[in-house]
Amino acid sequence: MNxxxxxKRSVIDTDIHGSAPREGMLEYMPxxxxxxxxxxxxRLPAQGGMFLNGGTNGSxxxxxxxxxxxxDSYLNHLRKNHLDRYNVEYGxxxxxxxxxxxxxxxxxxxxxxxxxxxxxxxxxxxxxPRLRGxxxxxxxxxxxxxxxxxxxxxxxxxxxxxxxxxxxxPYGQRFYHPIYEACVRHNxxxxxxxxxxxxxxxxxxxxxxxxxxxxxYRAARAQIMMAHMASFIFEGVFEKFPxxxxxxxxxxMLWIAPLIWRLDQDWKALRHQTxxxxxxxxxxxxxxxxxxxxxxxxxxxxxMFHPMxxxxxxxxxxxxxxxxxxWDFDSPMHAxxxxxxxxxxxxxxxxxxxxxxxxxxxxxxxGTLA
Amino acid sequence: MNxxxxxKRSVIDTDIHGSAPREGMLEYMPxxxxxxxxxxxxRLPAQGGMFLNGGTNGSxxxxxxxxxxxxDSYLNHLRKNHLDRYNVEYGxxxxxxxxxxxxxxxxxxxxxxxxxxxxxxxxxxxxxPRLRGxxxxxxxxxxxxxxxxxxxxxxxxxxxxxxxxxxxxPYGQRFYHPIYEACVRHNxxxxxxxxxxxxxxxxxxxxxxxxxxxxxYRAARAQIMMAHMASFIFEGVFEKFPxxxxxxxxxxMLWIAPLIWRLDQDWKALRHQTxxxxxxxxxxxxxxxxxxxxxxxxxxxxxMFHPMxxxxxxxxxxxxxxxxxxWDFDSPMHAxxxxxxxxxxxxxxxxxxxxxxxxxxxxxxxGTLA
Numbered sequence: 001m002n003x004x005x006x007x008k009r010s011v012i013d014t015d016i017h018g019s020a021p022r023e024g025m026l027e028y029m030p031x032x033x034x035x036x037x038x039x040x041x042x043r044l045p046a047q048g049g050m051f052l053n054g055g056t057n058g059s060x061x062x063x064x065x066x067x068x069x070x071x072d073s074y075l076n077h078l079r080k081n082h083l084d085r086y087n088v089e090y091g092x093x094x095x096x097x098x099x100x101x102x103x104x105x106x107x108x109x110x111x112x113x114x115x116x117x118x119x120x121x122x123x124x125x126x127x128x129p130r131l132r133g134x135x136x137x138x139x140x141x142x143x144x145x146x147x148x149x150x151x152x153x154x155x156x157x158x159x160x161x162x163x164x165x166x167x168x169x170p171y172g173q174r175f176y177h178p179i180y181e182a183c184v185r186h187n188x189x190x191x192x193x194x195x196x197x198x199x200x201x202x203x204x205x206x207x208x209x210x211x212x213x214x215x216x217y218r219a220a221r222a223q224i225m226m227a228h229m230a231s232f233i234f235e236g237v238f239e240k241f242p243x244x245x246x247x248x249x250x251x252x253m254l255w256i257a258p259l260i261w262r263l264d265q266d267w268k269a270l271r272h273q274t275x276x277x278x279x280x281x282x283x284x285x286x287x288x289x290x291x292x293x294x295x296x297x298x299x300x301x302x303x304m305f306h307p308m309x310x311x312x313x314x315x316x317x318x319x320x321x322x323x324x325x326x327w328d329f330d331s332p333m334h335a336x337x338x339x340x341x342x343x344x345x346x347x348x349x350x351x352x353x354x355x356x357x358x359x360x361x362x363x364x365x366x367g368t369l370a
Numbered sequence: 371m372n373x374x375x376x377x378k379r380s381v382i383d384t385d386i387h388g389s390a391p392r393e394g395m396l397e398y399m400p401x402x403x404x405x406x407x408x409x410x411x412x413r414l415p416a417q418g419g420m421f422l423n424g425g426t427n428g429s430x431x432x433x434x435x436x437x438x439x440x441x442d443s444y445l446n447h448l449r450k451n452h453l454d455r456y457n458v459e460y461g462x463x464x465x466x467x468x469x470x471x472x473x474x475x476x477x478x479x480x481x482x483x484x485x486x487x488x489x490x491x492x493x494x495x496x497x498x499p500r501l502r503g504x505x506x507x508x509x510x511x512x513x514x515x516x517x518x519x520x521x522x523x524x525x526x527x528x529x530x531x532x533x534x535x536x537x538x539x540p541y542g543q544r545f546y547h548p549i550y551e552a553c554v555r556h557n558x559x560x561x562x563x564x565x566x567x568x569x570x571x572x573x574x575x576x577x578x579x580x581x582x583x584x585x586x587y588r589a590a591r592a593q594i595m596m597a598h599m600a601s602f603i604f605e606g607v608f609e610k611f612p613x614x615x616x617x618x619x620x621x622x623m624l625w626i627a628p629l630i631w632r633l634d635q636d637w638k639a640l641r642h643q644t645x646x647x648x649x650x651x652x653x654x655x656x657x658x659x660x661x662x663x664x665x666x667x668x669x670x671x672x673x674m675f676h677p678m679x680x681x682x683x684x685x686x687x688x689x690x691x692x693x694x695x696x697w698d699f700d701s702p703m704h705a706x707x708x709x710x711x712x713x714x715x716x717x718x719x720x721x722x723x724x725x726x727x728x729x730x731x732x733x734x735x736x737g738t739l740a
Contacts, residue, residue, distance in 0.1 A: 168579055170578040170581055170586070206577050206594065207573055207594035208537040208601070211540055211600070212540075212543065213643060215633065215644065216600045218632075218636055219632055220596075220597060227576035227589075230590075231581065231582070257624075258667065259589065259625070265665075273584060282670065297628065298631065298635070301680075
């Protein structure tokens with residue numbers, strides 16, 4: 001088996017968080033909301049109000065960014081401390097501001113989404129060719145959400161639609177289908193990123209209610225992804241939207257194996273109840289889902305690692321993510337155990353390049369497969 | 371590796387459902403409730419009102435029991451069709467009537483629990499020495515629940531306390547601790563059996579809300595168990611009650627591996643937030659949890675089966691269950707792939723015998739280890 005050094009190769013990092021300060025977004029918002037914010041403040045629930053996070057405001061300790069006073073201050077920081085350092089050929093910005101996905105006032109949430117998206121396009125995507133962006137949508141109102149996708153979905157820097165994992169209903173349900181129509185219209189994956197579980201209008205984070213500690217909360221995030229995955233499959237979303245791809249971000253990956261084993265088994269016994277589900281659930285998983293790696297989980301015994309990677313079809317379905325600049329950042333250098341060369345290439349580059357339609361930019365001059 | 375035939379050995383079946391007809395339970399209830407039921411009906415939510423189950427009323431097609439007119443009609447049926455047929459040395463009755471765990475009127479729920487428990491003691495445990503019973507408790511009110519445990523917890527036929535998986539709060543939370551004090555006082559495991567998820571007063575079955583299909587619902591049951599497991603560990607229940615054992619019933623088993631990998635990893639990074647959690651989560655799992663096998667899930671590739679069994683410490687933590695007479699019944703003859711003799715003995719007999727303190731009754735005259 002051939003192994004290779006990650007150092008010499010460029011990577012695609014599918015989960016980088018930018019910074020969009022609220023005061024910066026204000027200028028992209030209609031006057032009525034600027035005035036409301038000035039009078040009443042931002043009427044958005046806060047993730048941070050619930051749990052101790054791992055780092056200072058969720059970030060790495062050495063990520064306390066000191067502004068250099070320019071508009072590009074954070075962008076320059078990101079270039080130097082992450083894109084250059086790790087040879088990131090493409091970095092997918094997954095935004096911030098997921099609070100909109102837990103807000104009660106849908107019209108306000110929609111305005112914040114648009115401001116956030118415009119801010120990212122102008123301040124990041126138009127200034128740094130390595131970056132790509134995500135469309136934040138007011139998922140509470142799928143028709144408004146589809147309008148936002150139609151508004152900017154053809155911008156060349158925009159490569160996916162993004163929502164929080166915390167939800168009022170599992171994402172396969174018909175309520176959301178106008179969003180998938182718009183995703184398919186613009187050929188954009190629908191991406192679920194952990195956040196806002198049990199916050200604001202969303203359901204408590206577990207099927208047993210609210211939890212106490214941040215560790216429980218982190219575990220609950222994978223459970224909600226499981227519910228979304230089963231919902232997409234058993235609502236028949238992929239029969240209705242055969243080109244739709246769904247990305248699951250930041251909830252781990254190894255849980256997928258027992259889930260699809262269970263779903264396949266139950267589908268065999270109970271498929272007469274859902275005749276629109278034509279293929280085994282594991283097939284829908286392989287064809288329609290992509291999963292990002294961070295925070296990567298490793299089995300207790302390392303000899304289980306490769307069999308588990310195979311069980312989740314990592315070679316086709318897994319994409320590297322760093323979650324920069326958050327405290328549980330996975331470095332492309334150290335996050336994974338040694339991988340066979342072909343699998344490394346798929347996970348750190350090719351799977352994302354294919355999903356998002358990113359052309360290979362650099363000729364690889366350094367390094368060879370060992 | 372030695373393999374053995376299951377046919378010649380007696381087994382302990384940890385999950386058998388009896389039948390306690392409501393009209394039969396009425397005579398064990400106080401007059402006020404008998405009158406209320408006569409006037410208003412049974413004020414209990416129904417599991418069956420939500421989802422298509424797999425079989426007729428959830429049972430196997432050939433389990434349509436025809437009463438022989440005697441009081442022991444169902445018991446005789448159970449003896450012949452299950453205990454005798456499969457050489458069941460001990461059968462743990464896990465009751466029925468979990469509707470009480472979703473009921474709004476706590477006093478009524480408590481009265482139904484007592485009636486149910488008295489019915490089982492009189493009609494099953496006192497008549498068939500192979501059977502053991504579970505204490506149904508009104509979990510909505512842990513003080514009332516503890517009273518019920520104190521009332522019958524020392525009955526020799528009663529070997530565990532049982533609640534539904536569907537809950538208002540994760541079971542590790544302090545709200546429930548009076549129940550664990552009572553469990554420890556009577557040396558009884560606390561058993562969580564799937565049922566009542568999202569029904570009545572309980573939370574929706576997933577962290578994303580209610581689901582549409584029965585297959586999704588079955589998958590959600592494991593997710594709720596995950597939440598309960600993390601809750602027990604991170605609330606420090608086992609530091610407070612070091613002899614407490616928790617049994618998880620009918621939600622599968624292989625999902626435990628990725629869960630404890632994730633919890634161990636996050637505990638290493640975040641244990642400063644929960645300093646009362648002294649050991650890695652996987653250690654609490656091994657020492658304090660037991661899991662039943664049905665509905666057993668198998669990996670897509672069978673070479674993963676034994677590594678996954680090892681990852682969940684099946685040899686010490688897994689107990690065979692049939693779930694007789696339900697549609698997804700696992701036969702002791704066919705449910706498992708071939709097991710090494712020692713592992714078979716642990717899963718089909720010894721783990722349950724040790725947990726429940728059941729003395730070996732029969733000398734094994736038939737069969738030898740191959």
